[in-house]
Amino acid sequence: MKAISLVWLARADLSNINSGQGSGNLTELKTYSHGRKPYASGQSVRRALFDTLARTYPDKFKCLAEKPCGDVENCWACDLRGFLAPKAGEGGDRRWSPLKITPALGQIPSEIVTDMLTRMSVFDKEGRESKDNRIAHVQLAENIYRVAAVIDVENIGRVLEPDIETKGTGKQKEEIFNGWKPVIEVDKNEKRKRIQAVLDGIYNLSGFAKQARSATSLAPEIVLITIQDVYNQRGLKALELDDSGQIDLRALGWILDEHQALGYKDIFGFTPGVVNNENELLALLKDKGIEVLPVHNAFQQAKNLVAEAAL
Numbered sequence: 001m002k003a004i005s006l007v008w009l010a011r012a013d014l015s016n017i018n019s020g021q022g023s024g025n026l027t028e029l030k031t032y033s034h035g036r037k038p039y040a041s042g043q044s045v046r047r048a049l050f051d052t053l054a055r056t057y058p059d060k061f062k063c064l065a066e067k068p069c070g071d072v073e074n075c076w077a078c079d080l081r082g083f084l085a086p087k088a089g090e091g092g093d094r095r096w097s098p099l100k101i102t103p104a105l106g107q108i109p110s111e112i113v114t115d116m117l118t119r120m121s122v123f124d125k126e127g128r129e130s131k132d133n134r135i136a137h138v139q140l141a142e143n144i145y146r147v148a149a150v151i152d153v154e155n156i157g158r159v160l161e162p163d164i165e166t167k168g169t170g171k172q173k174e175e176i177f178n179g180w181k182p183v184i185e186v187d188k189n190e191k192r193k194r195i196q197a198v199l200d201g202i203y204n205l206s207g208f209a210k211q212a213r214s215a216t217s218l219a220p221e222i223v224l225i226t227i228q229d230v231y232n233q234r235g236l237k238a239l240e241l242d243d244s245g246q247i248d249l250r251a252l253g254w255i256l257d258e259h260q261a262l263g264y265k266d267i268f269g270f271t272p273g274v275v276n277n278e279n280e281l282l283a284l285l286k287d288k289g290i291e292v293l294p295v296h297n298a299f300q301q302a303k304n305l306v307a308e309a310a311l
């Protein structure tokens with residue numbers, strides 16, 4: 001097992017996630033697709049995931065992002081989040097996060113709401129944001145969001161350094177690069193614990209509490225979990241919705257076929273009432289021989305595979 005990729009859909013109201021000043025200020029809501037659809041940045045989804053993890057494992061998260069301790073062996077924050085820490089002397093210490101996370105992209109365009117927004121005055125005479133405008137923002141932010149993540153299983157709890165051999169002396173001296181050698185490698189059970197914690201963190205993804213006063217969750221309601229023996233980010237396009245809330249089944253079928261051909265293991269978690277073509281979706285999964293599980297079971301099955309994996 002080299003990687004676990006996850007793509008999921010969640011119904012959410014993200015009106016406050018991207019706003020700086022709490023629930024009063026909704027003006028920073030981001031949109032894409034010519035302002036038709038809302039999104040939350042990958043950065044804010046990451047922060048939510050790490051907040052969720054830190055709340056569950058306070059003793060394992062030994063530092064804050066602003067002041068990384070750099071102890072990958074013992075600190076889950078530094079291992080999973082990665083860091084850039086200035087070093088005394090020259091250069092710095094850098095770790096790339098073994099978790100890649102996409103922005104949360106709203107899937108359903110809100111033409112009517114956008115139209116409302118452009119026609120309405122944004123502020124009233126006293127300079128306050130108009131109430132109607134706020135309502136429009138909230139409506140725009142209510143959507144089905146698609147998020148994808150890849151867990152780089154191999155590099156969790158591991159730090160590599162270049163293995164450089166010096167040969168000869170004086171002018172004949174040369175440095176030979178012999179590849180990479182691990183300088184930190186946590187034991188396999190510790191590694192399993194960290195991977196399983198990340199899976200739980202995604203399942204429970206709700207760390208937006210600090211920014212939003214209302215409960216906001218991007219926890220998966222429909223999820224495709226893929227266990228891969230190669231690291232790549234190929235499957236992340238799965239579960240795209242069209243404007244009417246239907247999953248693109250042609251693309252999904254294509255991706256599932258590819259996974260099967262490559263020997264990847266797909267696990268599908270499902271909640272009824274999220275997408276508009278669920279009967280066709282379930283028929284496709286049956287046709288591809290993929291069992292449809294309640295979302296918590298899908299995550300449990302992935303965690304079981306991590307527990308059994310040789311790594």
Ligand SMILES: [Zn+2]
Pocket residue numbers: 062063064068069070071075076077078079
């Ligand atoms: Zn740390």
